[in-house]
Amino acid sequence: MRRVRTIPYSATARPDTGLTNARLAMWLFLASEAMLFGALFSSYVLLRTGAVAWPRQGDILDVPLAAINTVVLLASSGAMWTATRTVNAAAQRRALALTVLLGLLFLGLKGVEWAGELGRGLRPADSNFLGLYFLLTGLHALHVLGGVLASGWLLSTAASAMRRDPALFVTRVRVAGLYWHFVDAIWIVLFVVLYLT
Amino acid sequence: MRHSIIRKPLLRKYFISTDHKVVGLQYAVTSLVFLLVGFLLMLLARWQLAWPGTPVPLVGAWLGEANAPGGVILPEFYNQLIAMHGTIMVFLAVVPLAVGAFGNYLVPLQIGASDMAFPRLNAASFWLYLLGGLVMLAGFVAPGGAANSGWTSYPPLADLATTGQTVWLAGMLCIIVSSLLGSVNLITTVVQLRAPGLTWFRLPFFVWAQLVTAFLLLLAFPPLQAAALLQGMDRLAGTSFFLPTGLVVSGQAVAAAGDGSPLLWQHLFWFLAHPEVYVLILPAMGIVAEVIANNARRPLWGYRTMVRAALFLGFMSFTVWAHHMFLTGMGTVLSGFFQATTMIISVPSIVVMTALLLSLHRGSIRFTTPMLFALAFIPMFAIGGLTGLPLGLATTDVPLHDTNYVVGHFHYVVAPGTIFALFAGIYHWYPKVTGRLLHDGLGRIHFVGSLVAMNGIFLPMFVQGLGGVNRRLYDGGLQYAHAHGLAGLNVGMSYAAWLLAAVQLVFVVNLLMSLRSGRMAGDNPWQATTLEWTAAPTPPLAHGNFASPPRVFHPAYEYSVPGAAADFTPQNEEVG
Numbered sequence A: 001m002r003r004v005r006t007i008p009y010s011a012t013a014r015p016d017t018g019l020t021n022a023r024l025a026m027w028l029f030l031a032s033e034a035m036l037f038g039a040l041f042s043s044y045v046l047l048r049t050g051a052v053a054w055p056r057q058g059d060i061l062d063v064p065l066a067a068i069n070t071v072v073l074l075a076s077s078g079a080m081w082t083a084t085r086t087v088n089a090a091a092q093r094r095a096l097a098l099t100v101l102l103g104l105l106f107l108g109l110k111g112v113e114w115a116g117e118l119g120r121g122l123r124p125a126d127s128n129f130l131g132l133y134f135l136l137t138g139l140h141a142l143h144v145l146g147g148v149l150a151s152g153w154l155l156s157t158a159a160s161a162m163r164r165d166p167a168l169f170v171t172r173v174r175v176a177g178l179y180w181h182f183v184d185a186i187w188i189v190l191f192v193v194l195y196l197t
Numbered sequence B: 001m002r003h004s005i006i007r008k009p010l011l012r013k014y015f016i017s018t019d020h021k022v023v024g025l026q027y028a029v030t031s032l033v034f035l036l037v038g039f040l041l042m043l044l045a046r047w048q049l050a051w052p053g054t055p056v057p058l059v060g061a062w063l064g065e066a067n068a069p070g071g072v073i074l075p076e077f078y079n080q081l082i083a084m085h086g087t088i089m090v091f092l093a094v095v096p097l098a099v100g101a102f103g104n105y106l107v108p109l110q111i112g113a114s115d116m117a118f119p120r121l122n123a124a125s126f127w128l129y130l131l132g133g134l135v136m137l138a139g140f141v142a143p144g145g146a147a148n149s150g151w152t153s154y155p156p157l158a159d160l161a162t163t164g165q166t167v168w169l170a171g172m173l174c175i176i177v178s179s180l181l182g183s184v185n186l187i188t189t190v191v192q193l194r195a196p197g198l199t200w201f202r203l204p205f206f207v208w209a210q211l212v213t214a215f216l217l218l219l220a221f222p223p224l225q226a227a228a229l230l231q232g233m234d235r236l237a238g239t240s241f242f243l244p245t246g247l248v249v250s251g252q253a254v255a256a257a258g259d260g261s262p263l264l265w266q267h268l269f270w271f272l273a274h275p276e277v278y279v280l281i282l283p284a285m286g287i288v289a290e291v292i293a294n295n296a297r298r299p300l301w302g303y304r305t306m307v308r309a310a311l312f313l314g315f316m317s318f319t320v321w322a323h324h325m326f327l328t329g330m331g332t333v334l335s336g337f338f339q340a341t342t343m344i345i346s347v348p349s350i351v352v353m354t355a356l357l358l359s360l361h362r363g364s365i366r367f368t369t370p371m372l373f374a375l376a377f378i379p380m381f382a383i384g385g386l387t388g389l390p391l392g393l394a395t396t397d398v399p400l401h402d403t404n405y406v407v408g409h410f411h412y413v414v415a416p417g418t419i420f421a422l423f424a425g426i427y428h429w430y431p432k433v434t435g436r437l438l439h440d441g442l443g444r445i446h447f448v449g450s451l452v453a454m455n456g457i458f459l460p461m462f463v464q465g466l467g468g469v470n471r472r473l474y475d476g477g478l479q480y481a482h483a484h485g486l487a488g489l490n491v492g493m494s495y496a497a498w499l500l501a502a503v504q505l506v507f508v509v510n511l512l513m514s515l516r517s518g519r520m521a522g523d524n525p526w527q528a529t530t531l532e533w534t535a536a537p538t539p540p541l542a543h544g545n546f547a548s549p550p551r552v553f554h555p556a557y558e559y560s561v562p563g564a565a566a567d568f569t570p571q572n573e574e575v576g
């Protein structure tokens, strides 16, 4: 006889902690992500304050394009927010699809921006600022890509998952939402720090 | 319908299973192999230290002409040996054994859970760890050999080192991601999957230790991840995050934009690496607490205080990192801060040690092999911890920094400290895993031999260090006049290292032999109180751990309770 093994609190919250496993795990993961980006921002501060000269960031980078991209990402967060709130399955799928599309648009615009900079001969090795710029935006883009893939996977499995275990699916979407908003928030900080200061 | 008599093919059982016990065993075997590899690297280095410039016997010819022409170890190769020894021991051997193996195998059993919260993620952590380890080892065949800038990888040296350093960074990134996934999983498991009735203060201390450790890994590793990315950029994309302006190496100006900060690496590295030392010690304390309570037949003295001390320790460990950097010219205010926090953080360690000692008071102690290792842990860790205090005060650290004294300090805490605790744990839980006890006589030989040998290796390091002998010298210091009188100690230390190797052979033989011929353990051979012994069969079920979900009614260490029927009360024994 095969015993079915299910891990408790995958879809419903444990009463005394009020959390599902995935939700707690995502918060923990985001805490570590905050430490990762926090360490990189601290490095930025340390290098900038210790620098003999620092380029005028806004003159080098394409601020208007990045501003548009910020709006795109904010819009995607809005879409994701809808996906995590709505009780209507079709609306949820539409919202997820919109999130994915806006995420892809963000990545595309970011690619255009990078191509422009590389085309103008800018390289990470030129200065610590450019090095950090490429590293931070590249790392962030990877995070967006991860979110796009995760949301895309949710979308592609939505129909069958909703049939099998709707509570689990809703939990997954909410957890993906947490991640997405976090990545969005990181971008806001990046935008302010790298483009506007 | 399949019957349980039909054995699952080995491949399915041990390679693609996601059960936490299998993953734990995978971690255990892999990390023990890495422990051996790290040890062998050190044996080579110890030959060079004791008899510098003479060909390594037996294996000398295999080391390669580029590393050891005629069997004589070149300085460059010595640097690789030391850097890889440190890296492997910390990141691939001791921590994966303490956290990946012990944590994975025991935590779900001790909290009455059927598995980790995310079994597949758990398996993924293991494979990533293995990948990271293999990548690290691959460094040895990179052009110029493996990483050679020390386990601390300080720039500018590491920025400019041979390809092996890039390989090191790649391996480190795998290990970091693996460890992040693992700690997320462990914390979630403990918070969410505790059995009914298993309240926070009924958790075995071991679980608490693992929980705090997981938090340290979770929050301390990302800065090293950041640092590794930055160093990778320096090496591959030509940035100079860690390269100052006007750097000249061997008379040649380094071609880089400059304006970077070598100190930035040190901050990021030690922000991880100091909490990492508590990652090394906390699980060890957890194991020792279990073994001592069980063999002294007493409840842990001050259990709640111990838990609070562990929490405080975890918190404080994020505030002391710059005590590794007193010699970098930091101002007195900053150094005052880090001296103060370092003194404060030694208090909870001492609280835990004192509680363990007091737990022995009025116990009827059984001197089993695991207990011997656990008992020896206390004074050995104490030597390590107490020698840390002069390092934590800037005035005394100035002459001691980067000498063999520091090497002695941290080896006392990690080798006869943590590794002894891990040995204690292996002797204690081997019957849980296999259903058979390890051979006691061989265990005692292993214990006495290791105790003598480890002190023989590490005690003289204090003498050398106090005499001003620097660490990481490939000839043991012969190039300096002041080290001549102390270089002779290296010979005895190296003999002690061979002895240590010999008694580890006894251990390996015991591990393998007892699989077949060890005495049958029965369900609860140590008459323990915690769930892994009292609620689960020995050896445990292949899946699901418990025939029926356990309920908990008692604190973790109800030993010798007056009026109780036996001298131990299982945590899941129903109160009448």
Ligand code: HEM
Binding pocket: B152, B277, B278, B280, B281, B323, B324, B342, B343, B345, B346, B349, B384, B385, B386, B388, B389, B390, B391, B392, B393, B397, B400, B401, B402, B406, B409, B410, B413, B414, B418
């Ligand atoms: C309990 C009190 C402790 C104190 C006050 C202390 C203090 C210190 C200080 C100040 C240093 C830097 C010395 C220098 O480089 O000049 C140091 C190095 C070190 N300590 Fe400790 N320590 C303590 C416990 C531990 C424990 C429990 C561990 C690990 C299990 C540990 C592992 C290390 C390691 C690995 C290094 C050397 C790192 C390196 O430079 O390669 N220490 N300790």
Ligand SMILES: [Cu+2]
Binding pocket: B273, B274, B277, B320, B321, B323, B324
């Ligand atoms: Cu430290």
